Amino acid sequence: MMEGLTNHLRLPEREPDNESQARLDYHAVEAISSDGRAPSLPSFEFSTTGLPRAEQFAIWHNSFAPMLELSDIEPMTANFKGRQRLWDLGSLVLAEISTDRLAFSSLPGHVRRDPVDHWTMTVLLSGQIRTGTARTAFTAGPGEVQVHSLGRSFDGVVDKSEMLVLFVPRDLSLETSATLGSAEFSTLGTGMGRLFSDYLVDVANRLPMLAQADLPGLAAATRAMILACVQPSADHIEAAEGPIANVLLEKARQLVHSRLLDPKLGSELVRRELGISRTRLYNLFEPFGGVMHYIQHRRLLSAYAALTDPNDRRLIFQIAEERGFSDGAEFGRAFKRAFGYSPSEVRNRGGGGIPVRPDLEHCPSQERLGVLLRRLQG
Structure with a gap:
């Protein structure tokens, strides 16, 4: 399922002219060690930089089309800048996204040939996201975590922002499914929510140093952190003790340094x-x-x-x-x-x-x- 989601986020196959294709900065990055060590995790990058303005938003729109409808709020600007980098983590997908201002809305199930119905846990690094549903409205700023359900109805606006988005499948585990289901369409404004934000930033920073063999342990640690930070309990926090301690220690080191x-x-x-x-x-x-x-x-x-x-x-x-x-x-x-x-x-x-x-x-x-x-x- 995660491999399929990674493919969904890639640009749809088409026949661009050679000049446009040359400007399309989309490639798989994989560090292969010459000394026999395991290769690092591949990442998949693409950017709208260098494309004509008329194509920039269209390509950005297409890259998210399987899960969201995007709208260009400021079509008269000289450029629309969008950049994404994806990591296939086996049972999870992590995306690092930078985007100019736009509106978004979920897609009705009947318009999608291959519906994407996962949760997203979005950590804002800069900017702001405002989301509305039939029952609630909520906002997230830098350092905060938002939980969305791609299979439900919602819409919103994202300002010029940078973010990390963790895609969590509904079948990751029954306990994770129940936990994220209880928190969908909300901002995790608690201290534990901030701890998850720090954890995800730390994971993104360390991914270039990981190999495929590290993925099962990473998935287990992330699952434990979701349970501990979204729905804290003594058992959940105890299970996530190792990842939580690492996050706290890193925060302490940064504090001492500053x-x-x-x-x-x-x-x-x-x-x-x-x-x-x-x-x-x-x-x-x-x-x-x-x-x-x-x-x-x-x-x-x-x-x-x-x-x-x-x-x-x-x-x-x-x-x-x-x-x-x-x-x-x-x-x-x-x-x-x-x-x-x-x-x-x-x-x-x-x-x-x-x-x-x-x-x-x-x-x-x-x-x-x-x-x-x-x-x-x-």
Whole structure:
């Protein structure tokens, strides 16, 4: 079924002239490794860029014709820009879509030769979508998730937007079917809904690194996340513990990176931003020696970069203070524990890039594993 849906989203076969065909940027992208490793997942791309305005919307319309009727709201504009990239995930399909403003509506079943009746879970990256049905109307903005049912009647407007769309078949599982059926035509405005949004963005970012063998595990994790985030329960959340933890940890890392020099950055700020308990925060960062150890390690890495930057000639204590170290001696000890050199030695010898641990070569062989593992810490 998913293979069929991927084919539906491709352009219909026709006989364009050679010039138009050359401008049609639609191709399958598949990375084949020359060293014998499994190939990465193929993706299928197409864009309206380079086509005459008269053809741009028509081709965009045709690409969605099996499931939606699209209307050009602003036909007098110089261009209509649309781009999509599709991944066939076996039991799921993920689409990355960028589109100019347009209207959309579902198709009556009798006009479709091969009806598409799946759920779509749409994560807005930018822009806004407004949807109406006979019973309700709802809106989604960046970071929010909308659930549509392609087999039901609806219409709406999408502004100039970027989005991820997950196509979920009705026969994925009985439990998933019941869960999405209860949430269709709604915006998941809860914290768990936002967690699913982060999960789907993370999946899209990682797809270029996955292979076909990874798809069963990805499908299982996604199913667990749908159940946990759309219809939370203790059992659903427990089943999705691994994917949820990964999403939370990634959010925490991004938060630490963005506020690394903020003197208020600490475990309580991270906990509040993630919306989790102190116990949950402790469990997330236990492998890193705790959240404060993780923050300190990232600040030390930042200090190392500053000390090896030939354009940064500030005094060492100024660099240390900027990263929350009020005691120069404490900073020096922590820095040498992390990198094997004092801050002044690093400044004097110059260098750059990733900190090097030359002591690994000279330490006793039985201690090397411990050195390596500590280097990975944080």
